[in-house]
Amino acid sequence: MDMPQEEKERNQPPEEESEERQTVFETLKEWASGMLFGSFVEIGTQAIRKEAFDINDNLMLLLFGDFLGIPNPISYYTLELLPYMAEELVPWERRMQNRKSILAEKAGQYDFG
Amino acid sequence: MTRPAYRAFSFFGGKGGTGKTTCAAARALALAEEGIRTLVVSTDPAHSLADAFDLPIGDEISLISPNLWAIEIDAEVEAQKYMKGIQEKMLHIVSPVIVDEIKRQIEIAYSSPGAEEAAIFDKFIELMEHLGDPYEAIVFDTAPTGHTLRLLTLPEILGAWLDHLLEKRARAVELMSMVAKYDRDVRQKLETDPITDILGKRKEKFEMARSILTDPEKSAFYFVLNAEKLPILETQRAIRLLRKYGIPIGGVLVNRVIPEGAGTFMEQHRLSQQAYLKTIHETFMDLPITEIPFLDTDIRGMSELNKITKLLKNL
Known part of the structure; x- marks a missing residue:
């Protein structure tokens, strides 16, 4: 009785078994990459994203500094950028005006914990 | 008829009241009479070109004599055209709520110092682009020295500024696309960055203006002065500055030189002018000097x- 069962198992198409294994492996891989992304990659991209935002904020300051009262020699020419930056402008202005401490902001970027 | 040698762009500048406009007008007329299609442009906010020709001249190019066109650039009209273009574009791209919110900011930038200059400079570049079609020569009647020098040195100063902005934007875009590795939409948006595009176009325009302004084959700056102490000093300073920025000097025009035999009343004045004329010839000995007599x-x-005009035919 045992043998035929073993036989039966052996007779099962091998593709099915490997396919099952494949899906498990895929799930595992996805899960692992998700873990990795969440822990390492995400932290890395977050830092890069923060850096990109910082540079963009500085660029906005150079382009539209006169909106905050800082004279800009080419404010007339930067106006033509407004249609493309207007959506970012209002939150940027709020961010700039609400800045309390640049130091604290910078410190917040690093994981001191 | 042999055409006189001329440069495509000539600029007439100098201290206020020395006769810049008259010289620019006469030079333009001289070229036109030689069969050269000439455009004379006033960039001085206080226009007097219409007075020199004794003809109405507006902010649109008009034919005032055979082969001679004229325009007085109106900074306000140009700035309004520019603002209208931006506002129209804005309505297509940005939500009306945001447009309403940043209206105040636009007003600030619009009335900022330098806006007028920038508007004039834009028109100035636009006219330069039209050379050869149909104009063969463009004569600029510029504003008093300080203003013009700022205008002509703008491309150099702003070029450096734009370089810096472009660099920053490129770095931000680079970082953003690194983050957006998993986000195709963001990546596609960054590939055609309108900010880089617009800043780049600006830079190109300034570079074009600069390459024309510094080309001795194409442009020359003429200083108009009187045989008096202050205009000589100011011209000296201005020439030094233009040379620093690589703008070629075409020559010096001494206007209102009192001729001999002008009568006893003028004699004393004439003698003092002769002394200054000597100084002028010594100071600007490396430049062509043209004397224009004081007329009755x-x-x-x-x-x-x-x-x-015949005095200004062969500058």
């Missing part, structure tokens, strides 16, 4: 201008 009438209108 005001130079206004075509027939009066014709009295001095």
Whole structure:
């Protein structure tokens, strides 16, 4: 009785078994990459994203500094950028005006914990 | 008829009241009479070109004499056109709520110092682009020295500024696309960055203006002065500055030189002018100097201008 069962198992198409294994492996891989992304990659991209935002904020300051009262020699020419930056402008202005401490902001970027 | 040698762009500048406009007008007329299609442009916010020709001239190019066109750039009209273009574009891209919110900011930038200059400079570049179609020569009647120098040195200063902005934007875009590795939409948006595009176009325009302004084959700056102490000093300073920025100097025009035999009343004045003329010839010995006599009438209108055109034919 045992043998035929073993036989039966052996007779099962091998593709099915490997396919099952494949899906498990895929799930595992996805899960692992998700873990990795969440822990390492995400932290890395977050830092890069923060850096990109910082540079963009500085660029906005150079382009539209006169909106905050800082004279800009080419404010007339930067106006033509407004249609493309207007959506970012209002939150940027709020961010700039609400800045309390640049130091604290910078410190917040690093994981001191 | 052999055409006189001329440069595509000539600029007439100098201290206020020395006769810049008259010289620019006469030079333009001289070129036009030689069969060269000439455009004379006033960039001085206080226009007097219409007075020199004694003809109405507006902020649109108009034909005032055979082969001669004229325009007085109106900074306000140009700035309004520019703002209208931006506002129209804005309505297509940005939500009306945001447009309403940043209206105040636009007003601030619009009335900022330098806006007028920038508007004039834009028109200035636009006219330069039209050379050869149909104009063969463009004569600029510029504003008093300080203003013009700022205008002409703008491309150099702003070029450096734009380089810096472009660099920053490129770095931000680079970082953003690194983050957006998993987000195709963001990546596609960054590939055609309108900010980089617009800043780049600006830079190109400034570079074009700069390459024309510094090309001795294409442009020359002429200083108009009187045989007096202050205009000599100011011209000296201005020439030094233009040379620093690589703008070629075409020559010096001494206007209102009192001729001999002008009568006893003028004799004393004439002698003092002769002394200054000597200084002028010594100071600007490396430049061509043209003397324009003091006439017994005001130079206004075509027939009066014709009295001095022959002096300005071969600058």
